[in-house]
Amino acid sequence: MKKCLIAWVAALVVFGCQDGASKTDTVTLTLGAYTVPKEAYQKAIIPAFKKLWRERTGQEVEFAESYIASGAQSRAILAGFEADIAALSLEHDVERLREAGLITHDWKTGEHGGFITESLVVIAHRPGNPKGISDWESLTGPEIDVIYPSPKTSGGAMWFVNAIYGAGLKKGESRGQGTDPGYARSLLKRIQSRVRVMDSSGRASVTTFENGIGDALLTYENEALLRQKQGRDFPFIIPGATILIENPIALIDKNLEKHGNRAVAEAFLKFLHSAEAQRHFAEFGFRPVDTAVKAEFEAKYPVPDQLFNIQYLGGWTRVSEEIYGENGIWPIIVQEIANE
Amino acid sequence: MSRTRKPPGYGSLSLRGAALLYVGLLIVLPVIAISSRALGGGITSLWTQITSPQAMAALKLTLLMAFIMVLINVVTGTAMAWVLVRYRFPLKKVINAMIDIPFAIPTVVTGIMLVVLYGPRSILGTLFSRMGVEIIFDKPGIVLALLFVTFPFVVRSVQPVLMEMEPDMEEAAQTLGASRSVTFFRIVLPTLLPAILTGAALSFSRALGEFGSVVIVAGNIPLKTQTAPVYVFGEIESGNVQSAMGVSLFLLFSSFLVLVMLKLIQNRSQRHVEST
Numbered sequence: 001m002k003k004c005l006i007a008w009v010a011a012l013v014v015f016g017c018q019d020g021a022s023k024t025d026t027v028t029l030t031l032g033a034y035t036v037p038k039e040a041y042q043k044a045i046i047p048a049f050k051k052l053w054r055e056r057t058g059q060e061v062e063f064a065e066s067y068i069a070s071g072a073q074s075r076a077i078l079a080g081f082e083a084d085i086a087a088l089s090l091e092h093d094v095e096r097l098r099e100a101g102l103i104t105h106d107w108k109t110g111e112h113g114g115f116i117t118e119s120l121v122v123i124a125h126r127p128g129n130p131k132g133i134s135d136w137e138s139l140t141g142p143e144i145d146v147i148y149p150s151p152k153t154s155g156g157a158m159w160f161v162n163a164i165y166g167a168g169l170k171k172g173e174s175r176g177q178g179t180d181p182g183y184a185r186s187l188l189k190r191i192q193s194r195v196r197v198m199d200s201s202g203r204a205s206v207t208t209f210e211n212g213i214g215d216a217l218l219t220y221e222n223e224a225l226l227r228q229k230q231g232r233d234f235p236f237i238i239p240g241a242t243i244l245i246e247n248p249i250a251l252i253d254k255n256l257e258k259h260g261n262r263a264v265a266e267a268f269l270k271f272l273h274s275a276e277a278q279r280h281f282a283e284f285g286f287r288p289v290d291t292a293v294k295a296e297f298e299a300k301y302p303v304p305d306q307l308f309n310i311q312y313l314g315g316w317t318r319v320s321e322e323i324y325g326e327n328g329i330w331p332i333i334v335q336e337i338a339n340e
Numbered sequence: 341m342s343r344t345r346k347p348p349g350y351g352s353l354s355l356r357g358a359a360l361l362y363v364g365l366l367i368v369l370p371v372i373a374i375s376s377r378a379l380g381g382g383i384t385s386l387w388t389q390i391t392s393p394q395a396m397a398a399l400k401l402t403l404l405m406a407f408i409m410v411l412i413n414v415v416t417g418t419a420m421a422w423v424l425v426r427y428r429f430p431l432k433k434v435i436n437a438m439i440d441i442p443f444a445i446p447t448v449v450t451g452i453m454l455v456v457l458y459g460p461r462s463i464l465g466t467l468f469s470r471m472g473v474e475i476i477f478d479k480p481g482i483v484l485a486l487l488f489v490t491f492p493f494v495v496r497s498v499q500p501v502l503m504e505m506e507p508d509m510e511e512a513a514q515t516l517g518a519s520r521s522v523t524f525f526r527i528v529l530p531t532l533l534p535a536i537l538t539g540a541a542l543s544f545s546r547a548l549g550e551f552g553s554v555v556i557v558a559g560n561i562p563l564k565t566q567t568a569p570v571y572v573f574g575e576i577e578s579g580n581v582q583s584a585m586g587v588s589l590f591l592l593f594s595s596f597l598v599l600v601m602l603k604l605i606q607n608r609s610q611r612h613v614e615s616t
Contacts, residue, residue: 069577071577071578072577150560150562150574151578152562152574152575152577152578153560153570153573153574153577153578154577155577155578195561196477196559196561197477197559197560197561198559198560198561198562198566199555199560200555200560200570200573200577211455211459211460211461212459212460212461213459213460213461213477324578331394331562334394334561334562334563335393335394335563337563338397338562338563338564
């Protein structure tokens with residue numbers, strides 16, 4: 001037993017050293033991303049960039065990749081995880097890094113406003129749509145069980161609540177009543193009261209739904225398309241009014257300075273905005289930000305009539321206060337539902 | 341006290357120092373760190389954090405679920421220990437070894453196992469839901485998860501005491517005409533009580549902090565099926581560190597209180613034994 005252990009440790013040391021010594025003409029990039037685009041990066045984009053960089057410079061790029069929830073990733077980087085590039089789900093999670101001084105440039109002035117992909121909030125339903133789910137209002141029936149993750153534990157889940165609330169505002173608008181917070185609030189409350197399980201992340205909710213719980217699942221369009229790509233029966237509808245999700249990406253200046261790999265990091269970022277990488281994203285279910293690629297995928301990604309973005313709700317700062325703050329709409333609604 | 345104390349040698353001094361340092365670094369410092377963070381905003385702000393409706397509901401649910409779990413665990417754990425010590429049956433050794441499995445299984449896996457077994461799609465789950473009982477994503481699921489992860493505590497604290505127990509007292513009682521139940525409640529149970537309480541207190545404290553399995557089997561609906569550890573996680577994730585610290589401190593304090601009470605009871609019964 002003891003001998004085994006010694007041999008094992010020795011093996012670790014030997015192989016560990018070899019690993020460190022042999023690489024001379026390689027450069028390492030550390031990617032700190034959220035979980036959802038993992039497949040797109042691992043299966044298509046990173047291999048393509050490695051090839052491109054090798055052809056261009058003769059140098060090998062090693063990627064150290066981490067995929068965890070957006071908020072957790074942002075905090076990990078803040079706490080000292082030396083990622084060179086942060087590809088996150090929420091603008092706010094990147095802003096946090098800028099406020100802490102890790103990002104010293106104005107990332108929002110970059111290409112496509114600092115965003116790399118887009119997606120929509122959609123409603124997934126059971127095959128054959130037995131409960132006739134067609135829009136937000138159809139989620140409020142007494143026989144419907146709705147699933148979405150908790151906006152408390154998953155920053156990304158705020159998109160879902162934002163989508164419902166914003167759709168409510170849009171509906172008032174289309175009736176010529178102006179943006180109607182009363183209806184928006186009532187819609188959110190009636191849907192929230194149909195929620196049976198609030199998982200800690202978007203992925204966990206998808207798993208719960210796939211385990212047979214619930215009639216409708218709020219999810220990202222790219223998540224649903226990814227399931228379909230994997231050959232699963234995962235039907236969904238795009239509601240007439242829904243929110244456009246914009247995913248930010250930024251180079252982390254402080255870590256680039258430390259690692260001395262700015263050139264390759266900048267090339268990678270440029271590559272992500274290129275038509276080739278944008279096409280890969282589009283194939284993995286993300287809406288491209290590049291206009292030319294957008295046009296190519298027009299049929300795959302129809303634009304709903306009443307699409308709105310976070311600015312429609314007043315931007316993230318206002319939303320996090322008005323909807324999720326201490327006396328925000330969401331916590332109060334949850335309270336009211338529990339008291340009924 | 342006839343034993344003379346030798347002046348401590350350097351060896352024993354440094355051993356004691358190391359032990360104290362270890363406890364200090366591993367347990368005392370983190371507790372101080374979280375307490376000072378939680379109290380950083382003052383007592384009143386801490387109080388408002390703990391008494392916010394969501395936090396209160398989560399704490400109440402956690403305490404209630406842990407309490408129900410302890411009641412069940414005390415009975416089943418003692419019975420399990422009794423069966424393992426007093427009876428012979430095939431595969432006894434295997435079953436005895438299996439008692440500790442809950443400690444070895446990642447709690448997330450526990451949650452998944454319970455969903456697979458009792459979830460709405462499973463045979464058992466459909467059976468129960470036809471009877472109008474929802475197990476998973478409701479309170480019974482939480483109790484089940486807690487029972488699973490704390491299962492070994494009571495069994496493993498009662499078992500050694502039962503093994504040490506000489507049968508002469510029980511035999512004497514029975515020859516004097518006591519019925520089996522009287523023998524159990526008057527002779528056996530008082531001897532086992534300190535061990536049962538130890539198991540109960542440990543499982544209660546453990547249950548207060550259980551996260552991995554509960555987050556999967558509870559529905560996590562705020563004010564309904566969201567337990568305190570899940571609430572704390574949510575507060576951390578949404579950046580409300582202060583409120584997370586407050587509720588954490590409350591959990592810490594509760595479990596500390598339970599352990600102190602246990603110690604007091606143990607000391608008392610010790611004195612009781614010594615005086616008789």
